[in-house]
Amino acid sequence: MAVVKLIVVSDSAKSVAVLVSGTGTLLRSILDNQKDRYRVDIVVADQICPGIQRAKNAGIRTAVVPMETNRNAWNDKLAAAVAAVNPDIVVSAGFMRILGPGFLEQFEGRTINAHPSLLPAFPGAHAVRDALDYGVKVTGCTVHYVDAGMDTGKIIAQRPVAVEAGDTKAELHERIKKVEREQIVELLHNATVENGKVLFP
Ligand code: GRF
Numbered sequence: 001m002a003v004v005k006l007i008v009v010s011d012s013a014k015s016v017a018v019l020v021s022g023t024g025t026l027l028r029s030i031l032d033n034q035k036d037r038y039r040v041d042i043v044v045a046d047q048i049c050p051g052i053q054r055a056k057n058a059g060i061r062t063a064v065v066p067m068e069t070n071r072n073a074w075n076d077k078l079a080a081a082v083a084a085v086n087p088d089i090v091v092s093a094g095f096m097r098i099l100g101p102g103f104l105e106q107f108e109g110r111t112i113n114a115h116p117s118l119l120p121a122f123p124g125a126h127a128v129r130d131a132l133d134y135g136v137k138v139t140g141c142t143v144h145y146v147d148a149g150m151d152t153g154k155i156i157a158q159r160p161v162a163v164e165a166g167d168t169k170a171e172l173h174e175r176i177k178k179v180e181r182e183q184i185v186e187l188l189h190n191a192t193v194e195n196g197k198v199l200f201p
Pocket of ligand 1: 022023024025026027093094095114115116177180
């Protein structure tokens with residue numbers, strides 16, 4: 001009896017949506033390092049910003065969903081914009097907004113955030129300044145799952161960055177971002193998706 005081997009070849013590239021608010025240098029790294037392991041299908045911002053322009057230049061689909069007084073309505077619109085590509089992973093890369101229930105109901109477990117400190121130290125929008133003001137000798141970066149809190153979700157990966165004497169906020173942040181750009185790409189390459197959740201080795 002002939003044995004028939006069935007080989008299923010699937011498109012294994014994970015679909016990624018990136019959320020940005022500003023410069024988008026993490027986004028640039030994510031875009032520049034797309035290989036067969038992931039591809040960016042949409043970039044969504046809460047305002048017109050260089051990150052959106054970067055995405056447009058790269059021929060990636062974009063959407064801008066400006067913040068509204070009604071945060072629930074905004075969360076729903078943001079979720080709808082992202083859902084248009086049904087991504088496996090949502091990356092908040094310099095997205096300066098807290099994601100609420102309307103978004104997390106759909107994307108919790110597959111949304112991750114890059115943060116420029118070693119959480120739980122220095123959560124919030126001023127992590128680099130706060131670390132410098134505190135006088136720590138080592139800070140770094142964290143990628144974590146997004147939950148409804150401010151930088152409180154389960155930690156996925158962390159890398160240290162030494163604070164140097166006389167560092168300005170901009171100098172320290174740039175050294176942290178250099179590490180973040182490598183870290184996020186490595187995580188996206190190695191991520192696996194199971195039952196709508198993203199997992200990391
Ligand atoms: C990064 O430090 C990220 O951790 C934080 O915002 C910064 C984004 O930088 N949430 P850029 O806009 O990608 O250059």
